[in-house]
Amino acid sequence: MAPSRGPEPLARALYNSLENHKGPVHVARYAKGSAKYVLTGGQDRVVRLWNPNLGTEIKTYSAHGYEVLSISVAHDNTKFVSSGGDRSVFLWDVTTGNTIRRISAHLTKINVVEFNSDASVVASGSYDSTVKLWDLRSQNRQPIQALEEARDSVQTLYVGSARIMSGSVDGHVRTYDLRKGELRTDYIGHPVTSVVPTQDESTYLVMTLDGHIRLMDAITGKLLNDFFGHAHTSYRCRACFGHGEASVVAGDEDGAIWAWDLLDAKPLQPNPPPRVHRKVVTWTEHHPTEAGELITASADGTVKVWRYPASGL
């Protein structure tokens, strides 16, 4: 992390395009650890496992009866959870491709699921404006706890070591601090589509439907920076941090991928960025360790892997 040098330029050379999905791809997640694989889920009701390096599809996980809206990978890469329109959370075994557990979690579609750090609890956020926490160590059908503070659909979740953050369409980001036993509610004012905290959890990135991405101070709730310029009015998109949290990357509804300098909030070159997807970019995720790798999922049915032009690996 050397912010003094400024952020590294965004990897903008198309390395691979993963195109087996039919219909929009809603989510694309890197595996944990060295993140060699990518899991994607889309409107075609399947979860696909890819090798982004080779661009090959490794496995298909099909049990969902409705669209897949969210995926979360366990810390040891042996399991993942997915959720979507069928109102239940599916827990999968990665190698066998079977569902280990299906939790009938909510009354409406589940927008987001997230593991905790040791995959003992899974949190699910739903259109029914609740977040429910499920114990995976027991076979209990009741959630450990339901967080019902949200007044509208919960769009995004983050489960940290001792906090749970939820972003809702009611324009609030709620931070449930387990250690302190308090709930901090930050009013953003516009429907929140993604909340991504930094690694130290002292700040977080909020993407809202007013076409702004805000960097908020998690401790005081103040606004630290505001990133805008992209088109974002109606779809769930996700903004993420670039490598070393020196930049902010987000795809917009025109299919362009924007990048901003974290410190001065100026868009990185090229500005405006070229249109690389035909439809809205639904998910943007930077490689957790690799400096020059980035995946974007789009409603045009493709997931694209971006790297630097002369990437040697």
Add this chain to the structure above:
Amino acid sequence: MSSGTARLKRRLDEQGVNYTNKKAVENFCLIGTPLPPLEKKDANEFVPLWKQDVRDEKGRRRLHGAFTGGFSAGYFNTVGSKEGWTPSTFISSRSDRAKQKLSRPEDYMDEEDLAELRESQIMAGVKEQQERDAFGSTQSEPTQGDSEQDIQRALMPPLEDSAGVRLLKKMGWRPGQGVGPRVSWRTRKIQDLLAAGKSINGVDIDALDDDEEAKRHLYPPRDTVVPRVQMKSDAYGLGYTAASGLNEGLGQKRPESKGPRLAAGFGLGALNEAEDDDLDVYDLASRADRTYMPYDAVRDTDESAVVSRDKSNQKVTAMTQQRFLNGISLLPGFVLSGDPVQKEQWFPMPEIPSGWKPDPRRVWQKDPNADAATTSASTQADAFGRRKLTPDQRGAILGETPLPSTRSVFDYLSKEDRERIEHAAAGLPPPTSDSTPTPAEARPAPSSIPYIAPHIASAALKGFMPFTNDPPKQARYVAFLRSQSTPDHPELLPPQLSDQSSNAYHKELSDYAKSAAIFKPVSGAMASRFTTAAAVESDPKVKEGLHQPVHEPEPTPQPLQEEREREKELQRREDEPQSSKAHAARTGMFGALTREVVPWQPSRLLCKRFGVKDPNPDITTDAPMPGASKNDSRIAEEALAEANLQTTAGSADPGPSSTGRRTAHDLENIGLGEDDSQGRDTLTYVRPSMDIFKAIFASDDEDSDDGEPEGGGSREPSMENVDAGAVPAHLRMDDAVGTSLTYEPRSADAERGQPSGNSGTGVVVDVTTFKPVFVPRGGERQMQKAAAKDQKEGRRGKEKKKIVKAIVSFEDDEGAGLVISPQTGNEDKNKNKDKDKDKEKTRKKRKRRKEGDVEDVEMWVEKVPPQVVTSFADAPPPTVEPIQFEGPIPPPPTSSTQGQVIEGPARGRKRAIDFL
């Protein structure tokens, strides 16, 4: 079909016997085995199912007994017994783990399957080789005699030879011979000798055999002995003979010993087994054939084990694969480095002092301003010695120009305004500091003005206006509410009209107070289910009867406009708290304005799963939550709670009746429904004194029968002797002021949205005897009972004018749970008086029995029909009139009890018509 049958047929034909005629061939004697039937049986002829059986090729029956579905299941052919196949019984592996035997597939095979298996296990090439070895001439040992081989060859069918063998045969080679030209008998003898490893020097070969005839012929050479190469199983170089120790050098044979070589000097007992320490570490020979495991090298500490594992792994991969992890092969001459590029850093665990317990609160308490982002926090260092800097401060140190958006609107506001905005944002009543005079003191006639909590008043302002058809009354109502919502401005109170008696004025105000309590917007849980409409609908007046079109003059725009303005104002007022937040968010002034901090209780299991200590392990701690100091409103609440405690302590003192009234849902009465008196008997059961037992069991006294079976009622007198400490505080009849007050801070707690279910009052409920009972519709009854009690006490002590009554209501909006509202239950008293008189008899009877047992009387008060609120307009009975509002100051509606709600008898919702 045998030829015998055919011959018989032919003979019969010759004799002209028609053997198809049954009568002709009828046979009455039976000698010997009957011949098979002449006509061939159709193989596909129908046989009833029970006659059908399955046989294998050897004619053995298959499919026995119960098993008719498998191949060879059953007793005769396969596994199992006569009764059938017995599955192995379950044996717990817990007790005898060693005996557990895995069942192999072979256990379930019959001999055919086993044979098949054996066949399939022999590889095709191996089979051929075996055959060739067995019968071919390539066999290395020439030990077998020719004759023996000949016999074998004769017995066995000829084998297929390989092409080479066939070629050799065509060239004259025979199996068993060597390849090459024929040699003389003498040469052959020499070859034999050489093959046997003997020297030919000095041996007269010719003299070995005297057979002259043999010497005259040429013989095929002996077959070449194929050298057997020993498989190389050690790690030494080629040709190196392992372990030529000193003994071998001296020509002595090493003593053969089985088992590990032991170090000299230490004897082993007969019972001891050789262990690692006893082994001769310098024994090279035994080491040579020792297998090296990858992790053998270092096994000192965990850390080094990790390192060594990496290295050894790396060596293996380097030797075998020489590839990068992604499959690209290494350049020749390069070795993969064992060290990862980024080394993991290992830190030693910090030494934890004994007896240390994690207590994050201490840390938070150390720097309460960490979140406040005030400049005062800049110098504070947190628990880790780091400086807690807000981004602003950091930026200032670095000389950055502050971002325009980070400026807060607070910077432009005065302190009072700031506070007010905050409280408006939090939707809570503004706290009044202790220095400011309480509204009760400030108001000129505090006793005559009914009190409403400001937040209820302001909520009622937003809500439904009940007096829309009476604009002047409406205006007065609004004025009253405004005065109540801002307690600092009593001058806003609607003035007493000139033609209004003080009584009527008073009545009017109390009416307003009641309707405010009723028509405030829906509260708490209900509120979340509704959204307020953007525009207030003013319902048009509907005329009764037939509609007759009447030419009306054009309505003046003035009232409409007024109405519209009023609506606008209402609307503005309505979303004021919301808009302040929204406005702050819109202008980018995020921070304290847009942030709300409320306590939240994570479930215990969740804390466990996250590995986090439960933030509120026991709620009994009287200390306020440290996180509370974050927000000013929280401070206010705390102060409020404390003030509550004090004031109620003061006010409740003279009124002993207040103790029995407490219906807050705290630990003691959870599950009791609304009926406080339930389970009292069980709760207050105290072991009777020994005398009673003696009276029952020891002797046959006449008083033995009134010992126990009378139940709770008869046991009551003994209760009075019981030590007060043994009775739970909430059950004590009198003099329980101190303990009854302990729950009061929880009311503030409840306002914060935290159910005060487990508020610690220091009272221990005996869980074993505790019996939760649910009363479904207890609210009303509770009220009446309470009212009846008031009545009773009023009769008992006439001088007691002030009756403080706490009633739990869910009046608070903003998701608040419980509000303890002091209540002047005078009206009830009046109404109930007549009814109660009817019950006087019963009560007196009871009284005679248990004098002073208030609770019990209360238990027996019969249900009073619900109050009719329309009777507010009626003149109350004169006898009770003075009690109403003229008496001593009713339970102080001081500023510090703002969390409380003063209201009329909380009797459920009335219809609006009742107030008109």
